[in-house]
Amino acid sequence: MLVDVHCHADEYSIHRLREFIYKFKMIIVGVSVDLKSSLKILEYSKELNNFIPCVGLHPWYVDKLSEDGIDEVFRLSRNIKCIGEVGLDTRFVPKTIEKQRDIFRKFLEIGSEEDTVFNLHSVDTWREVLELLRRYDISKAIFHWYTGPINLLKDINDAGYFISINPSVKFQKKHKKVLEKAPIEMILTESDGPYLYKGYNLSPEMISESIDIIAEIKGLERKEAVEIVYRNFEKIFDI
Numbered sequence: 001m002l003v004d005v006h007c008h009a010d011e012y013s014i015h016r017l018r019e020f021i022y023k024f025k026m027i028i029v030g031v032s033v034d035l036k037s038s039l040k041i042l043e044y045s046k047e048l049n050n051f052i053p054c055v056g057l058h059p060w061y062v063d064k065l066s067e068d069g070i071d072e073v074f075r076l077s078r079n080i081k082c083i084g085e086v087g088l089d090t091r092f093v094p095k096t097i098e099k100q101r102d103i104f105r106k107f108l109e110i111g112s113e114e115d116t117v118f119n120l121h122s123v124d125t126w127r128e129v130l131e132l133l134r135r136y137d138i139s140k141a142i143f144h145w146y147t148g149p150i151n152l153l154k155d156i157n158d159a160g161y162f163i164s165i166n167p168s169v170k171f172q173k174k175h176k177k178v179l180e181k182a183p184i185e186m187i188l189t190e191s192d193g194p195y196l197y198k199g200y201n202l203s204p205e206m207i208s209e210s211i212d213i214i215a216e217i218k219g220l221e222r223k224e225a226v227e228i229v230y231r232n233f234e235k236i237f238d239i
Helices: 014-023 035-047 067-076 094-114 126-135 150-158 173-181 204-218 222-237
Strands: 002-007 026-030 051-055 082-087 117-121 140-143 162-165 187-189
Touching: 002 187, 002 204, 002 222, 014 026, 014 035, 014 204, 026 035, 026 204, 035 051, 035 067, 067 094, 082 094, 094 117, 094 126, 126 140, 126 150, 150 162, 150 173, 162 173, 162 204, 173 204, 187 204, 187 222, 204 222
Parallel strands: 002 026, 026 051, 051 082, 082 117, 117 140, 140 162, 162 187
Antiparallel strands: none
């Protein structure tokens, strides 16, 4: 099966998600950005097969939710397989970085108690996020749409964490370089759909083309690339 480990599924109808899942023989991991999306993702998970919900508070939204709302997201993030999209961002929202850190550390405390998968946003904070994961003894993490330092890939891999390759790999030079340098054993696939990026409406249906690119760059047959990525997915989600 194909896997999309980072999809903003709440922005699709449940009918459209079923279409992705069955037409493309795919498992979708739905990430959340705030309380509203967390609740919708959890509702979708009751109706969909081959769908894994993540609860989280995106760093862009930490100042857009009340303290009661933040506490409710924390409550929902307990006893769940995946926390995300969470993390830090000093490029787009530097003014809220201290609040981001407080909230991310709280998620890490919750996740460390329950061996949760972390679905991470780490723009320009890749090393800090990695250090925090280690500090809180987090065993499972995905650095979504990784475009960070190439020399940090070894540390991420040595820690047993994964990166996800986005359809932008088709034209984003830095992301393609990451794919070239990252061991295949740490690679997952994602869409970040329905994000609009440089004129491309990213979508789960683009995962198939991403697999072709991964196979070509890694010198693999398509079937082999699919199997390896799926094994990586099984490893982190204990499927």
